Amino acid sequence: MSQPDARLYGYARVSTTDQHLTVQREALIRAGCTTIREEKITGTTTEGRKELRILMDFVRSGDTLVVTRIDRLARSVGDLQDIVRELKAKGVALKATEQPIDTSTAAGKAFLDMLAVFAEFETSLRQERQLEGIAKAKAAGVYRGRKPSIDAGEIARLRQDGLGPSEIAKKLGIARASVYRALAADDGPAAA
Template sequence: MKIYGYARVSTADQDLTIQREALKAAGCDTIREEKVSGAKLQGRDELRTLHQFMREGDTLVVTRLDRLARSMDDLSSIARQLEVKGVALKATEQPVDTSTAAGKAFFQMLGVFAEFETNLRRERQMEGIAKAKAEGVYKGRKASIDPAQVKQLKEVDGLSPTEIAKRLGVARSSVYRLLAC
C-alpha cells in the first residue's frame, strides 16, 4: 500500500512548496505536481499518471479538495474512479478520508461548497464586467481582424471567404460574421 500525493496550482507563477511540504509530512511516497487550472479534468496529465499507477489499498492525498477539482461533477467523477480502484482519498487540511463513512460524507459536503464558491466567484466577475461596461470602462477585446480589409478582399479582390480566411490567418466563421455586418 502506497501513499501518493497530488499538488496543484492554477498558474505557472504560483508556488507548490506549501503543498509539497504538507504532502511529505503526510507520509506520501510519491508526489506529483502540476500547474494547471482545476476547472476541468482535461490537461491534468499528472493526475492521470497517478490514477494509472495507483492500486487497490493505496491512498491519494491532497492538501484540500479544491486542489483536486473545482466542480462537484469532476470531484465526484474522480472519487468514483478512485473508489472503483479501491483507492482511498484523504485531505491534509480537511477531515476527508473516503475510507470512513464520516469522511465520505464530509467529502461530499466540501465538494458542494467548493462548487458553490466557484459559482459565486463567476457571478461576481460577471457583475463587475457588467458594471464596467455600463460605465464605459470595459469594451471587450480589441478586434483582431480589420473589417475594412475583409470587405476589400471580398469586393475589390474578389476572394472567397475561405481564401480571405487563409490569407489573414483567421477562422472562416470570423470572415462570414464580418461580411454579414
C-alpha cells in the same frame, strides 16, 4: 487496511501558470508522499488533467491519494464524486492534509461530501460576481471586452483588391467564416 507495499501518492494543482506549487509540494512531502504529480490547469473539469489521470491509472488497492485540499482535486461535486468512486472501486483511500478528510472513515466521507458542495457553491458565486462586475464596468463605460483579433479594415482592403473570402482567410490565417462575418458587418449581406 493498508497493505505492506501500499504507498502515499500526492497530487498538487494550481489553476494558472503564474501560481506556484511549492506550498502544496512541501505539505505532500511532509505527509509522507514519495511520488507527487503536479499540474497547472483549471480544476473546474477533469478534462485534460494528464497528471491526475496518470495517478488514477497507477494507484492500487491499499494506496492513498493525498491532496492538500479537495479543491485541488475537483471544483465540482460531480467530478469529485466520480474521482472518489473510481478510487473506492480500486480500494484506494483519499486524504487531505489541510482538511479532516479520510475516505477510509465514515466521518471523513461525510466531511468530504459537505466540502464538495461548498466548493461548487463557491465556484458558482465567483462566476456570478465576475459577471456582475463586468456588467457594472460595461454600464460605466469602463469595460469594452477584449480587443478584436480580426482586423476588419484589412479584410475590407483585401476584398477591394479583388481577393475572395478563401484567399483573404488564408492570407490572414483566420477562418473563412470570420471573413464572411466581417464583410457582412461592414457592408451588409450583399458583400459576402
